[in-house]
C-alpha cells in the first residue's frame with residue numbers, strides 16, 4: 132500500500148498521498164474540535180480507518196524529518212484559509228495567554244506595586260511636610276520617618292505634639308484656621324491609607340513567597356526574593372541562573388558599562404538591600420553578596436523543583452558566617 | 455503623498471525630513487503614538503523609524519524588502535505589534551500576517567490589535583521550536599525576524615527552512631549587543647553574514663544608525 136500522511140492542524144485533519152496531494156480531509160468548524168483532544172482523536176480515527184495512513188505527522192515531527200512538513204504546508208497557503216487561520220489562532224492564543232498566568236506574575240505585580248506605593252507615599256509625604264510646616268515646623272523637623280509623622284499628626288493636637296518633643300514653644304508655626312488645617316489632615320489620611328495598603332500587599336507577598344519559593348524567602352526575605360524573581364522574570368529562570376549572575380541581578384547597567392568600558396565590575400545588585408550586605412563594611416560586601424548568591428542559587432532550584440524545605444539550614448549557614 | 459519603489463509604502467517630505475507612511479488598514483485607529491495623515495479618502499499612518507527597524511532599513515536605502523501587497527508573512531518577534539501593524543497595512547486585505555512572540559504580556563497587546571486587524575493572527579510560541587507551531591500556520595512568502603536572541607541566526611534559518619517558499623524573501627534584524635556584548639558589532643555582523651550565506655542568497659544589508667545603534671538588517675532569498 133502506498134504511503135499516506137495524516138496531518139492535523141488548526142483548520143482540520145488532512146490525509147496527504149505520496150505526492151503530497153490532499154486525498155481526504157475533515158475540516159474543523161470550531162476551536163473546540165481542535166482543542167479537545169478526545170474530539171480531535173475521533174476525527175483522526177475516522178480518517179485513519181478509511182485511509183490507514185502509514186505516518187501521522189505527529190510521529191514525523193519528533194524525528195528531525197521536517198522534509199515532509201515542508202511538502203505539506205504549502206497546501207494551506209491559500210486565501211480561503213486565512214479567515215479560519217485568523218479565528219482559530221485568536222481562540223488558541225487567547226486560551227494560551229489565559230493559562231500562562233501564574234504565581235510569577237502575581238509576585239512580580241505585587242513587588243512592583245509595593246515599590247510604587249513607597250514612591251507615591253514618599254512624594255506625598257514631602258508635600259504634606261512642606262504644607263504642615265507652615266503650622267508646626269518644629270514637630271515635623273523632629274521626626275524622620277514619614278509614616279510615623281503622618282500617624283502622629285493625625286492622632287494628636289499641636290500642643291500634644293510639641294509636648295512630646297519637649298518643645299513648649301512654637302516659634303515658627305503660624306496660627307491657622309481650622310478650615311486651613313483640615314485639607315492637610317485629609318492628605319495625611321490618604322497617605323496613611325497608602326501605608327496600610329502597602330502593609331496588606333506585603334503580607335500577601337509574604338504568603339505567596341511562602342507557598343511558591345519558601346527557600347529563597349528564607350535566605351533573602353520576601354521583598355528581596357521577589358525582586359530577584361522579578362529581574363529573572365520567573366522562578367524557572369531564576370533557578371537556571373548561575374550564582375554569579377544572581378549576585379549581580381539588578382546591576383545590569385553597571386555590568387554592561389564594565390564590559391563596554393572596563394569600568395569596575397559590579398559586586399552586587401538587588402542584594403545590596405539585604406541587611407548582611409548593607410550593614411557590612413564596603414570591602415566585605417562583595418564577598419557577602421557572593422555567599423548569599425551561592426545559597427540562593429541552590430534555594431531557587433529546590434523551590435522550582437518543589438524539593439524539601441532546606442531554607443532554614445542554608446540560612447543558618449550564612450547566619451553563622453556573617454551575623 | 456508619494457509612492458516609493460516599494461508597493462504599499464508611501465513617503466512625504468516634512469521640512470527636511472523624509473518620512474514613510476502606510477495606508478491605515480483600520481481607518482481612524484492608531485496603533486502606537488503615530489500621526490495619522492489624511493489625503494482625500496485615504497488615511498495614512500506615519501511610520502516611526504526609531505521604533506521600527508524595517509522603517510529604518512528602508513530609510514537607509516535597503517534595495518529590497520520583499521514584503522508587498524498580497525503577501526503572506528511570518529513575523530517572528532512581533533512584540534506588541536508596532537512594526538507588524540505596518541506590515542499588516544502593506545500586505546492589505548489580500549495578504550496575511552502570522553505574528554508570533556513568546557512573551558504572553560506582549561501577545562496580549564497583539565490580540566487586542568488583531569481584533570480589528572483581521573489580516574493579522576497572533577501566535578504565542580517560541581520561535582526556537584518551529585515544530586510546535588507548524589500546525590498553526592501555512593507556508594509563507596516572507597519570513598521577518600526580530601527576536602534579539604543569542605542564537606537568532608540559527609533560529610531564523612530553521613524557520614526559513616520549514617516555512618518559507620522557494621525563492622521567498624527573508625529579513626533578519628540583528629542587534630549586536632544581544633549576540634555578544636564583548637565583541638565589536640562589525641565582527642558580529644560579519645559572522646551572521648557568513649552563517650546566512652551558507653544557506654541563503656544574500657540580497658542586501660544595511661546598518662540602522664542613526665535610528666538604531668549597532669543594528670543591522672539583512673535581506674536574503676531562499677535558494
Ligand SMILES: C[S@@+](CC[C@H](N)C(=O)[O-])C[C@H]1O[C@@H](n2cnc3c(N)ncnc32)[C@H](O)[C@@H]1O
Nearest residue numbers: 531532533536537555556557580581582600601
Ligand atoms: C525587539 S522586540 C521586537 C520588536 C518588533 N519587531 C517591532 O519592531 O515592533 C523582540 C521580541 O522578540 C521576542 N522574542 C525573543 N525571543 C523569542 C523567541 N525565542 N520566540 C519568540 N519571540 C521571542 C521578545 O518577547 C520581544 O517581544
